[in-house]
Amino acid sequence: MDALPQTTPTHAGRDATLILATDLHFKVRAQSGEINILRGVDIAVAAGEAVGIVGPSGSGKTSLLMLLAGLDRPTGGTLTVAGHDLTRMDEDALAVFRRETVGIVFQAFHLVPTMTAIENVAVPLEFAGRSDAFDRAEEALKSVGLGHRLTHYPGQLSGGEQQRVALARAFVAQPRLLLADEPTGNLDRGTGGQVMDLLFGLRERFGTTLLLITHDPMLAERCERQLRMEDGRIVADSAR
Numbered sequence: 001m002d003a004l005p006q007t008t009p010t011h012a013g014r015d016a017t018l019i020l021a022t023d024l025h026f027k028v029r030a031q032s033g034e035i036n037i038l039r040g041v042d043i044a045v046a047a048g049e050a051v052g053i054v055g056p057s058g059s060g061k062t063s064l065l066m067l068l069a070g071l072d073r074p075t076g077g078t079l080t081v082a083g084h085d086l087t088r089m090d091e092d093a094l095a096v097f098r099r100e101t102v103g104i105v106f107q108a109f110h111l112v113p114t115m116t117a118i119e120n121v122a123v124p125l126e127f128a129g130r131s132d133a134f135d136r137a138e139e140a141l142k143s144v145g146l147g148h149r150l151t152h153y154p155g156q157l158s159g160g161e162q163q164r165v166a167l168a169r170a171f172v173a174q175p176r177l178l179l180a181d182e183p184t185g186n187l188d189r190g191t192g193g194q195v196m197d198l199l200f201g202l203r204e205r206f207g208t209t210l211l212l213i214t215h216d217p218m219l220a221e222r223c224e225r226q227l228r229m230e231d232g233r234i235v236a237d238s239a240r
């Protein structure tokens with residue numbers, strides 16, 4: 001855990017609002033007609049906050065996360081993340097936003113199977129033109145205990161190891177916002193616990209704002225704030 005470069009803790013900026021969404025809507029067209037997935041979400045998250053998001057399957061948790069990541073566009077309402085108005089940005093600007101501001105960890109790891117662990121972690125830095133991409137990637141992999149697996153391909157790694165590679169990739173550029181969607185959903189309890197300890201350790205170290213979707217109430221409780229979604233809306237917010 002000591003190999004990533006030390007940074008000044010960013011908790012100083014804690015009062016700043018990192019995420020602000022008002023009356024957020026997300027509709028998609030399906031064969032059966034229009035589906036209202038998000039139906040007026042209001043949310044404000046301070047920089048440095050850790051927020052657990054729970055709610056039944058289909059309540060819109062992943063859809064909200066995709067909007068916050070700039071991977072989908074809201075169909076109504078306002079959405080500002082780290083000072084960027086995501087409703088007004090073109091695809092190129094959104095790509096830069098994702099690269100510089102957001103780290104994402106998915107349930108299914110989403111590593112590139114034809115790339116080694118170190119290549120997977122270095123990719124976002126290489127896209128950003130960083131000449132030290134591989135050195136930083138190596139440090140990040142060491143920080144999640146994978147210094148001995150640098151040149152393994154995802155198929156040669158266990159599920160827990162793959163998720164640790166994904167964590168290293170998500171944190172390597174020290175994003176302000178970490179979005180995690182059921183990151184332990186494919187792991188056994190013990191391995192999942194280790195991955196979560198790493199995730200919370202890294203976010204604490206870098207002062208990263210965290211939104212964590214989980215079906216596990218105990219995991220959500222590790223976050224200082226919990227939101228509950230139902231039917232495309234936030235129906236409970238422990239901060240309110």
Ligand SMILES: Nc1ncnc2c1ncn2[C@@H]1O[C@H](COP(=O)(O)OP(=O)(O)OP(=O)(O)O)[C@@H](O)[C@H]1O
Binds near residue numbers: 055064
């Ligand atoms: N592109 C799409 N086209 C049609 N329906 C969609 C699309 N994306 C999501 N949905 C629907 O929107 C609803 C919300 O999906 P979402 O994945 O956000 O829920 P969730 O709360 O994350 O669920 P889970 O806990 O099962 O992952 C679901 O009913 C889903 O089927």
